[in-house]
Amino acid sequence: MAGLSPKTPIPTEITVHQQSRVLEVAFSDGARFRIPFELMRVYSPSAEVQGHGPGQEVLQTGKRSVQITGLEPVGHYAVRPQFSDGHDSGLFTWDYLYQLGEQQTQLWADYEARLAAAGLSRDADMAAPAPAGGHGCASHTHH
DSSP states (O other), X not given: OTTOOTTOOOEEEEEXXXXXXXXXXXXXXXXXXEEEHHHHHHTOOSHHHHTTSTTOOOOOOSOTTOOEEEEEEETTTEEEEEETTSOOOOOEEHHHHHHHHHTHHHHHHHHHHHHHHTTOOXXXXXXXXXXXXXXXXXXGOOO
């Protein structure tokens, strides 16, 4: 199965907490993580977010209040969350959920640094992709 090795801890419990907007995941090795929906959404493993290669990642903004409206199991190795903004193409393998939980402090720091470098905030509206050959300029966003 994709992304699984015999050493991969598997979830023993997955709970969607709508009010606090976190996915709580308990793993077979005893680890338990509370992963914010926003973190899951901005680090979705989908091509829509990650691009099709290094350097093609699409910086996600405006996801602070995103909800998970559904959670679909995929085989015995992943879940596919449906987010309230319509995004539903990310397959979160057990490995990836574990990594998000274990590394969330560093991932938040990386996300905040990328936002700052782009002159954006977590609450900025998602900019529409610039047309091919066009110039994506943050000073022209509409509020």
